[in-house]
Amino acid sequence: MSTIVGGIGIAHTPSMGYQYDKGMAQGFDPAWQPWYDGTRPVKKWLTELAPTRAVIVYNDHMNYFDLATYPTFAMGMAAHFPQADEGYGLRPFPGLDGDPELAWPVARALVAAGFDLTFCQELELDHGVYSWLPYLFDAPWPVAVLPIAVNMLMHPIPTPQRLHALGAALREAIRADGRDERVLVIGTGGMSHQIHGTRFGTTNEKWDRYFLDKIEKDLDELLAIPSHEIMRIAGTDTIELTMWYTMRAALGASAKKVYSFYTAPAVTGCGVIALAEPDR
Amino acid sequence: MSDDGDNTRSSFDPPHAYLFTGEICSRSYALNRFAFDFKHARVRARFAAAPEALMEEYGLSEQEKALVRARDWTGLVAHGGHHFNVIKIAAAVGESHLHVGAHMCGARWEDLKQALPRVVNLLPGERR
Numbered sequence: 001m002s003t004i005v006g007g008i009g010i011a012h013t014p015s016m017g018y019q020y021d022k023g024m025a026q027g028f029d030p031a032w033q034p035w036y037d038g039t040r041p042v043k044k045w046l047t048e049l050a051p052t053r054a055v056i057v058y059n060d061h062m063n064y065f066d067l068a069t070y071p072t073f074a075m076g077m078a079a080h081f082p083q084a085d086e087g088y089g090l091r092p093f094p095g096l097d098g099d100p101e102l103a104w105p106v107a108r109a110l111v112a113a114g115f116d117l118t119f120c121q122e123l124e125l126d127h128g129v130y131s132w133l134p135y136l137f138d139a140p141w142p143v144a145v146l147p148i149a150v151n152m153l154m155h156p157i158p159t160p161q162r163l164h165a166l167g168a169a170l171r172e173a174i175r176a177d178g179r180d181e182r183v184l185v186i187g188t189g190g191m192s193h194q195i196h197g198t199r200f201g202t203t204n205e206k207w208d209r210y211f212l213d214k215i216e217k218d219l220d221e222l223l224a225i226p227s228h229e230i231m232r233i234a235g236t237d238t239i240e241l242t243m244w245y246t247m248r249a250a251l252g253a254s255a256k257k258v259y260s261f262y263t264a265p266a267v268t269g270c271g272v273i274a275l276a277e278p279d280r
Numbered sequence: 281m282s283d284d285g286d287n288t289r290s291s292f293d294p295p296h297a298y299l300f301t302g303e304i305c306s307r308s309y310a311l312n313r314f315a316f317d318f319k320h321a322r323v324r325a326r327f328a329a330a331p332e333a334l335m336e337e338y339g340l341s342e343q344e345k346a347l348v349r350a351r352d353w354t355g356l357v358a359h360g361g362h363h364f365n366v367i368k369i370a371a372a373v374g375e376s377h378l379h380v381g382a383h384m385c386g387a388r389w390e391d392l393k394q395a396l397p398r399v400v401n402l403l404p405g406e407r408r
Contacts (some may be wrong), residue, residue, distance in 0.1 A: 013375075061361065061364050062319075062362060062365050062368075063319065065408055066312075066313070067305055067309065067312050067316065067362075068313070084398045085319065086319070087318065087319050087368055087371055088326075088371070107336055137305070153300060153362060154300055154301065154302055154305055154362075155299060155300065155302065156301075195299065195363065195377065196297060196298050196357055196380075196381075197294065197295055197296045197297035197298055197357075197384055198295045198296050198383060198384060198386070199296050200381035200384050200385055201381060201385075201396045201397055202398050202399075202400055203396070203398065203400070204400045204401060204402060205399065205401060206401035207401075207402065207403060207404075208398075223326040225404045228292070229405070231292065231297075231299075231408070232292075233402040233403070233404060234402075236292065236297045257394075260358070264397060266396065266397065267396050269395050
Protein backbone atom coordinates (compact mmCIF):
# COMPACT_ATOMS: atom_id res chain seq x y z
CA MET A 1 0.00 0.00 0.00
CA SER A 2 1.17 3.50 -0.76
CA THR A 3 1.82 5.94 2.02
CA ILE A 4 1.15 9.62 2.36
CA VAL A 5 4.44 10.97 3.65
CA GLY A 6 3.66 14.64 3.90
CA GLY A 7 1.77 17.64 2.65
CA ILE A 8 2.42 21.11 1.39
CA GLY A 9 0.11 24.09 1.28
CA ILE A 10 1.42 26.82 -0.98
CA ALA A 11 0.23 30.00 -2.65
CA HIS A 12 0.30 30.48 -6.39
CA THR A 13 0.31 33.61 -8.51
CA PRO A 14 1.59 34.39 -12.02
CA SER A 15 4.12 36.90 -10.71
CA MET A 16 5.70 34.19 -8.54
CA GLY A 17 6.66 32.31 -11.69
CA TYR A 18 7.69 35.38 -13.63
CA GLN A 19 9.88 36.54 -10.75
CA TYR A 20 11.53 33.12 -10.50
CA ASP A 21 12.64 33.20 -14.11
CA LYS A 22 13.79 36.79 -13.84
CA GLY A 23 15.45 36.17 -10.48
CA MET A 24 17.44 33.17 -11.65
CA ALA A 25 18.62 35.07 -14.73
CA GLN A 26 19.58 38.40 -13.18
CA GLY A 27 19.08 38.20 -9.42
CA PHE A 28 15.85 38.49 -7.48
CA ASP A 29 13.88 41.67 -7.07
CA PRO A 30 14.23 42.81 -3.40
CA ALA A 31 10.51 42.23 -2.89
CA TRP A 32 10.81 38.62 -4.08
CA GLN A 33 14.17 37.59 -2.62
CA PRO A 34 12.48 36.67 0.71
CA TRP A 35 10.13 34.26 -1.06
CA TYR A 36 13.01 32.56 -2.84
CA ASP A 37 15.02 32.34 0.39
CA GLY A 38 11.96 31.33 2.38
CA THR A 39 11.21 28.35 0.15
CA ARG A 40 14.79 26.92 0.34
CA PRO A 41 14.06 24.92 3.51
CA VAL A 42 10.99 23.32 1.89
CA LYS A 43 13.03 22.29 -1.12
CA LYS A 44 15.68 20.77 1.13
CA TRP A 45 13.03 18.94 3.19
CA LEU A 46 11.50 17.51 0.02
CA THR A 47 14.86 16.18 -1.09
CA GLU A 48 15.15 14.30 2.19
CA LEU A 49 11.51 13.17 2.19
CA ALA A 50 11.93 11.80 -1.35
CA PRO A 51 8.29 11.47 -2.39
CA THR A 52 7.74 9.40 -5.54
CA ARG A 53 4.31 10.79 -6.42
CA ALA A 54 2.50 14.06 -5.75
CA VAL A 55 -1.23 14.67 -5.75
CA ILE A 56 -1.77 18.33 -6.61
CA VAL A 57 -5.09 19.96 -5.76
CA TYR A 58 -5.18 23.24 -7.67
CA ASN A 59 -7.28 25.40 -9.93
CA ASP A 60 -6.88 26.43 -13.53
CA HIS A 61 -7.30 30.11 -14.47
CA MET A 62 -8.91 30.01 -17.92
CA ASN A 63 -5.66 28.71 -19.32
CA TYR A 64 -6.72 25.15 -20.10
CA PHE A 65 -10.38 24.62 -19.18
CA ASP A 66 -12.74 26.96 -20.95
CA LEU A 67 -16.32 27.70 -20.04
CA ALA A 68 -17.73 25.47 -22.79
CA THR A 69 -17.50 22.54 -20.38
CA TYR A 70 -16.41 23.45 -16.90
CA PRO A 71 -15.69 20.58 -14.49
CA THR A 72 -16.17 21.02 -10.76
CA PHE A 73 -13.60 18.34 -9.99
CA ALA A 74 -11.32 17.04 -12.77
CA MET A 75 -8.46 14.60 -12.47
CA GLY A 76 -5.58 14.29 -14.90
CA MET A 77 -5.19 10.65 -15.96
CA ALA A 78 -2.48 11.07 -18.61
CA ALA A 79 1.12 9.92 -18.65
CA HIS A 80 2.28 13.46 -19.33
CA PHE A 81 0.97 16.95 -18.63
CA PRO A 82 2.42 19.82 -20.68
CA GLN A 83 2.75 23.30 -19.28
CA ALA A 84 -0.05 25.61 -20.40
CA ASP A 85 0.87 28.67 -22.44
CA GLU A 86 -0.90 31.56 -20.73
CA GLY A 87 -0.38 33.82 -23.71
CA TYR A 88 3.18 34.93 -22.99
CA GLY A 89 4.94 31.82 -24.30
CA LEU A 90 6.09 28.76 -22.36
CA ARG A 91 8.50 29.15 -19.47
CA PRO A 92 11.76 27.16 -19.76
CA PHE A 93 10.53 24.04 -17.96
CA PRO A 94 9.48 20.59 -19.12
CA GLY A 95 6.02 19.15 -18.64
CA LEU A 96 5.22 16.91 -15.68
CA ASP A 97 4.81 13.17 -15.92
CA GLY A 98 1.63 11.52 -14.74
CA ASP A 99 0.97 7.95 -13.67
CA PRO A 100 -2.22 6.44 -15.11
CA GLU A 101 -1.63 3.15 -13.30
CA LEU A 102 -1.84 4.99 -10.00
CA ALA A 103 -4.41 7.56 -11.10
CA TRP A 104 -7.09 5.04 -12.07
CA PRO A 105 -7.27 3.08 -8.81
CA VAL A 106 -7.22 6.37 -6.88
CA ALA A 107 -9.98 7.75 -9.13
CA ARG A 108 -12.03 4.58 -8.71
CA ALA A 109 -11.82 4.89 -4.93
CA LEU A 110 -12.75 8.58 -5.05
CA VAL A 111 -15.82 7.83 -7.19
CA ALA A 112 -16.79 5.06 -4.77
CA ALA A 113 -16.52 7.65 -2.00
CA GLY A 114 -18.96 9.93 -3.82
CA PHE A 115 -16.66 12.19 -5.86
CA ASP A 116 -17.87 12.00 -9.45
CA LEU A 117 -14.74 13.25 -11.17
CA THR A 118 -14.25 14.41 -14.73
CA PHE A 119 -11.41 12.34 -16.23
CA CYS A 120 -8.90 14.20 -18.39
CA GLN A 121 -6.73 12.37 -20.90
CA GLU A 122 -5.34 15.75 -21.87
CA LEU A 123 -4.51 18.46 -19.38
CA GLU A 124 -2.12 21.39 -19.51
CA LEU A 125 -1.00 22.86 -16.19
CA ASP A 126 -0.93 26.62 -15.70
CA HIS A 127 0.59 28.86 -13.01
CA GLY A 128 -1.60 27.11 -10.45
CA VAL A 129 1.19 24.52 -10.56
CA TYR A 130 4.09 26.06 -12.47
CA SER A 131 4.43 29.29 -10.47
CA TRP A 132 5.67 27.49 -7.33
CA LEU A 133 6.99 24.27 -8.88
CA PRO A 134 10.59 25.42 -9.58
CA TYR A 135 10.87 26.89 -6.06
CA LEU A 136 10.32 23.38 -4.65
CA PHE A 137 11.79 21.00 -7.23
CA ASP A 138 14.52 21.01 -9.83
CA ALA A 139 13.78 19.86 -13.35
CA PRO A 140 13.76 17.14 -14.53
CA TRP A 141 10.95 16.84 -11.99
CA PRO A 142 11.62 14.02 -9.50
CA VAL A 143 7.95 13.14 -8.96
CA ALA A 144 5.09 12.07 -11.18
CA VAL A 145 1.86 13.89 -10.43
CA LEU A 146 -1.87 13.31 -10.09
CA PRO A 147 -3.45 16.72 -10.69
CA ILE A 148 -6.93 17.39 -9.39
CA ALA A 149 -8.37 20.64 -10.79
CA VAL A 150 -11.17 22.30 -8.83
CA ASN A 151 -13.60 24.93 -10.10
CA MET A 152 -12.73 28.15 -8.28
CA LEU A 153 -13.81 30.50 -11.06
CA MET A 154 -17.53 30.16 -11.60
CA HIS A 155 -19.88 30.11 -8.65
CA PRO A 156 -21.31 27.87 -7.32
CA ILE A 157 -17.95 26.37 -6.40
CA PRO A 158 -17.44 23.43 -3.99
CA THR A 159 -17.95 24.18 -0.32
CA PRO A 160 -15.07 24.12 2.18
CA GLN A 161 -16.68 21.02 3.70
CA ARG A 162 -16.66 19.25 0.35
CA LEU A 163 -12.98 20.06 -0.19
CA HIS A 164 -12.28 18.70 3.26
CA ALA A 165 -14.18 15.51 2.45
CA LEU A 166 -12.19 15.15 -0.76
CA GLY A 167 -9.01 15.11 1.29
CA ALA A 168 -10.33 12.44 3.63
CA ALA A 169 -11.41 10.32 0.65
CA LEU A 170 -8.03 10.86 -0.97
CA ARG A 171 -6.31 9.56 2.16
CA GLU A 172 -8.25 6.31 1.98
CA ALA A 173 -7.81 6.04 -1.78
CA ILE A 174 -4.02 6.38 -1.58
CA ARG A 175 -3.75 3.83 1.20
CA ALA A 176 -5.79 1.31 -0.79
CA ASP A 177 -4.16 1.70 -4.17
CA GLY A 178 -2.17 -1.54 -4.08
CA ARG A 179 1.07 0.22 -4.88
CA ASP A 180 4.09 1.19 -2.86
CA GLU A 181 4.54 4.87 -3.50
CA ARG A 182 5.60 7.67 -1.19
CA VAL A 183 2.90 10.22 -1.85
CA LEU A 184 3.10 13.94 -1.20
CA VAL A 185 -0.18 15.86 -1.19
CA ILE A 186 -0.05 19.49 -2.29
CA GLY A 187 -2.90 21.93 -1.91
CA THR A 188 -2.34 25.21 -3.69
CA GLY A 189 -4.43 28.34 -3.81
CA GLY A 190 -3.65 32.01 -3.70
CA MET A 191 -3.52 33.66 -0.29
CA SER A 192 -5.18 37.05 0.21
CA HIS A 193 -5.74 38.72 -3.12
CA GLN A 194 -8.37 40.69 -4.98
CA ILE A 195 -7.69 41.17 -8.64
CA HIS A 196 -10.82 42.79 -9.98
CA GLY A 197 -13.11 45.63 -9.02
CA THR A 198 -12.21 48.72 -7.05
CA ARG A 199 -10.82 46.48 -4.31
CA PHE A 200 -8.02 45.53 -6.73
CA GLY A 201 -4.76 44.88 -4.92
CA THR A 202 -6.14 44.19 -1.46
CA THR A 203 -3.82 42.11 0.71
CA ASN A 204 -4.65 40.91 4.23
CA GLU A 205 -1.51 39.73 5.99
CA LYS A 206 -3.29 39.30 9.31
CA TRP A 207 -5.69 36.78 7.76
CA ASP A 208 -2.91 35.00 5.83
CA ARG A 209 -0.80 34.50 8.96
CA TYR A 210 -3.85 33.36 10.92
CA PHE A 211 -4.66 30.85 8.18
CA LEU A 212 -1.09 29.51 8.08
CA ASP A 213 -1.20 29.07 11.83
CA LYS A 214 -4.60 27.34 11.93
CA ILE A 215 -4.17 24.98 8.99
CA GLU A 216 -1.86 22.74 11.01
CA LYS A 217 -3.93 22.15 14.15
CA ASP A 218 -7.28 23.92 13.94
CA LEU A 219 -8.78 22.88 10.64
CA ASP A 220 -12.22 22.73 12.26
CA GLU A 221 -11.96 26.43 13.13
CA LEU A 222 -11.15 27.25 9.51
CA LEU A 223 -13.94 25.03 8.22
CA ALA A 224 -16.44 26.93 10.33
CA ILE A 225 -15.67 30.19 8.50
CA PRO A 226 -18.24 30.76 5.74
CA SER A 227 -16.82 31.21 2.25
CA HIS A 228 -18.35 34.67 1.92
CA GLU A 229 -16.54 35.79 5.06
CA ILE A 230 -13.17 34.71 3.64
CA MET A 231 -13.97 36.60 0.44
CA ARG A 232 -15.08 39.67 2.39
CA ILE A 233 -12.00 40.09 4.52
CA ALA A 234 -9.29 38.72 2.22
CA GLY A 235 -10.57 39.17 -1.33
CA THR A 236 -12.96 37.16 -3.48
CA ASP A 237 -10.17 35.19 -5.17
CA THR A 238 -8.83 34.11 -1.77
CA ILE A 239 -11.49 31.41 -1.69
CA GLU A 240 -8.83 29.34 -3.49
CA LEU A 241 -7.33 28.75 -0.04
CA THR A 242 -10.05 26.20 0.65
CA MET A 243 -8.08 23.81 -1.57
CA TRP A 244 -5.49 23.71 1.19
CA TYR A 245 -8.17 21.97 3.30
CA THR A 246 -8.03 18.98 0.95
CA MET A 247 -4.29 18.65 1.58
CA ARG A 248 -4.69 18.94 5.34
CA ALA A 249 -7.54 16.41 5.46
CA ALA A 250 -5.49 13.94 3.41
CA LEU A 251 -2.95 13.95 6.21
CA GLY A 252 -3.56 12.46 9.62
CA ALA A 253 -4.51 14.51 12.66
CA SER A 254 -1.05 13.87 14.07
CA ALA A 255 0.79 15.38 11.10
CA LYS A 256 3.15 18.08 12.32
CA LYS A 257 4.37 21.32 10.87
CA VAL A 258 7.96 21.08 9.74
CA TYR A 259 8.18 24.61 8.44
CA SER A 260 6.15 27.59 7.33
CA PHE A 261 6.96 30.93 5.79
CA TYR A 262 5.08 34.05 4.75
CA THR A 263 5.83 37.22 2.84
CA ALA A 264 3.71 39.73 0.94
CA PRO A 265 5.81 40.81 -2.04
CA ALA A 266 3.18 42.51 -4.18
CA VAL A 267 -0.57 42.11 -4.53
CA THR A 268 -0.85 38.51 -3.33
CA GLY A 269 0.21 37.09 -0.01
CA CYS A 270 2.76 34.30 -0.49
CA GLY A 271 2.89 31.56 2.09
CA VAL A 272 3.92 27.95 2.39
CA ILE A 273 3.53 25.25 5.02
CA ALA A 274 5.17 21.82 5.07
CA LEU A 275 3.56 19.09 7.15
CA ALA A 276 5.08 15.71 7.89
CA GLU A 277 3.36 12.49 8.83
CA PRO A 278 4.96 10.88 11.89
CA ASP A 279 7.81 8.44 11.17
CA ARG A 280 7.94 9.04 7.43
CA MET B 281 -4.38 57.24 -5.61
CA SER B 282 -6.90 57.84 -2.93
CA ASP B 283 -8.18 54.81 -1.13
CA ASP B 284 -11.80 55.09 -0.16
CA GLY B 285 -10.68 53.97 3.28
CA ASP B 286 -13.07 51.06 3.25
CA ASN B 287 -12.10 48.74 0.46
CA THR B 288 -13.45 45.70 2.24
CA ARG B 289 -16.96 47.12 2.03
CA SER B 290 -19.66 45.29 0.11
CA SER B 291 -17.13 42.91 -1.25
CA PHE B 292 -19.34 41.15 -3.76
CA ASP B 293 -21.16 44.16 -5.10
CA PRO B 294 -19.93 45.97 -8.19
CA PRO B 295 -17.88 48.04 -8.53
CA HIS B 296 -15.97 46.69 -5.52
CA ALA B 297 -15.79 43.18 -6.94
CA TYR B 298 -17.40 41.18 -9.72
CA LEU B 299 -18.17 37.66 -8.57
CA PHE B 300 -18.51 35.43 -11.62
CA THR B 301 -21.52 33.14 -11.46
CA GLY B 302 -23.05 30.52 -13.72
CA GLU B 303 -25.93 32.86 -14.47
CA ILE B 304 -23.52 35.55 -15.64
CA CYS B 305 -21.70 32.97 -17.74
CA SER B 306 -24.91 31.92 -19.46
CA ARG B 307 -25.71 35.54 -20.30
CA SER B 308 -22.22 36.43 -21.49
CA TYR B 309 -20.93 33.20 -22.94
CA ALA B 310 -20.11 34.60 -26.40
CA LEU B 311 -17.96 37.34 -24.91
CA ASN B 312 -16.13 34.86 -22.70
CA ARG B 313 -15.61 32.45 -25.59
CA PHE B 314 -14.15 35.31 -27.62
CA ALA B 315 -11.83 36.50 -24.83
CA PHE B 316 -10.68 32.99 -23.83
CA ASP B 317 -9.54 32.28 -27.38
CA PHE B 318 -7.03 35.13 -27.15
CA LYS B 319 -4.79 32.53 -25.55
CA HIS B 320 -4.14 31.37 -29.12
CA ALA B 321 -1.60 33.42 -31.08
CA ARG B 322 -3.61 32.91 -34.27
CA VAL B 323 -6.66 34.57 -32.70
CA ARG B 324 -4.58 37.48 -31.41
CA ALA B 325 -3.15 37.92 -34.90
CA ARG B 326 -6.61 37.92 -36.45
CA PHE B 327 -7.80 40.49 -33.92
CA ALA B 328 -4.86 42.75 -34.74
CA ALA B 329 -5.58 42.47 -38.45
CA ALA B 330 -9.39 42.58 -38.55
CA PRO B 331 -11.03 43.09 -35.16
CA GLU B 332 -14.52 43.76 -36.48
CA ALA B 333 -14.65 40.56 -38.49
CA LEU B 334 -13.43 38.53 -35.52
CA MET B 335 -16.01 40.05 -33.17
CA GLU B 336 -18.74 39.39 -35.71
CA GLU B 337 -17.64 35.78 -36.10
CA TYR B 338 -17.84 35.22 -32.34
CA GLY B 339 -21.31 36.70 -32.23
CA LEU B 340 -20.60 39.63 -29.94
CA SER B 341 -23.48 42.05 -29.38
CA GLU B 342 -23.16 45.67 -30.47
CA GLN B 343 -22.68 46.65 -26.83
CA GLU B 344 -19.90 44.10 -26.37
CA LYS B 345 -18.19 45.22 -29.56
CA ALA B 346 -18.28 48.83 -28.36
CA LEU B 347 -16.73 47.85 -25.02
CA VAL B 348 -13.92 45.99 -26.79
CA ARG B 349 -13.30 48.90 -29.17
CA ALA B 350 -13.14 51.29 -26.22
CA ARG B 351 -10.73 48.99 -24.30
CA ASP B 352 -13.25 49.37 -21.49
CA TRP B 353 -11.95 46.60 -19.24
CA THR B 354 -14.21 47.54 -16.37
CA GLY B 355 -17.20 47.61 -18.67
CA LEU B 356 -16.33 44.21 -20.10
CA VAL B 357 -16.08 42.63 -16.65
CA ALA B 358 -19.22 44.42 -15.47
CA HIS B 359 -20.98 43.11 -18.57
CA GLY B 360 -20.10 39.52 -17.62
CA GLY B 361 -16.62 38.83 -18.92
CA HIS B 362 -14.57 36.80 -16.45
CA HIS B 363 -11.58 38.92 -15.48
CA PHE B 364 -9.18 36.10 -16.38
CA ASN B 365 -10.62 36.19 -19.88
CA VAL B 366 -10.78 39.97 -20.18
CA ILE B 367 -7.11 40.34 -19.27
CA LYS B 368 -6.26 38.16 -22.28
CA ILE B 369 -7.72 40.82 -24.58
CA ALA B 370 -5.87 43.49 -22.62
CA ALA B 371 -2.59 41.61 -22.96
CA ALA B 372 -3.11 41.32 -26.70
CA VAL B 373 -3.22 45.12 -26.99
CA GLY B 374 -0.25 45.62 -24.69
CA GLU B 375 -1.97 46.27 -21.38
CA SER B 376 -1.05 44.37 -18.23
CA HIS B 377 -3.25 43.08 -15.45
CA LEU B 378 -2.19 46.16 -13.49
CA HIS B 379 -3.51 48.41 -16.26
CA VAL B 380 -6.81 46.55 -16.04
CA GLY B 381 -6.75 47.02 -12.27
CA ALA B 382 -6.11 50.73 -12.62
CA HIS B 383 -9.01 51.00 -15.04
CA MET B 384 -11.26 49.29 -12.51
CA CYS B 385 -10.11 51.64 -9.76
CA GLY B 386 -10.46 54.70 -11.98
CA ALA B 387 -6.82 55.43 -11.24
CA ARG B 388 -3.70 56.08 -13.22
CA TRP B 389 -1.48 53.01 -13.56
CA GLU B 390 1.42 54.78 -11.82
CA ASP B 391 -0.76 55.81 -8.91
CA LEU B 392 -2.21 52.33 -8.41
CA LYS B 393 1.24 50.78 -8.54
CA GLN B 394 2.34 53.21 -5.86
CA ALA B 395 -0.64 52.33 -3.66
CA LEU B 396 -0.07 48.56 -3.78
CA PRO B 397 -0.48 46.46 -1.77
CA ARG B 398 -3.63 47.98 -0.32
CA VAL B 399 -3.33 46.48 3.10
CA VAL B 400 -6.24 45.45 5.26
CA ASN B 401 -5.80 43.54 8.51
CA LEU B 402 -8.99 41.76 9.42
CA LEU B 403 -9.84 38.37 10.86
CA PRO B 404 -13.17 36.62 10.28
CA GLY B 405 -15.95 38.54 12.01
CA GLU B 406 -13.92 41.74 12.34
CA ARG B 407 -14.97 45.03 10.77
CA ARG B 408 -13.22 48.31 10.66
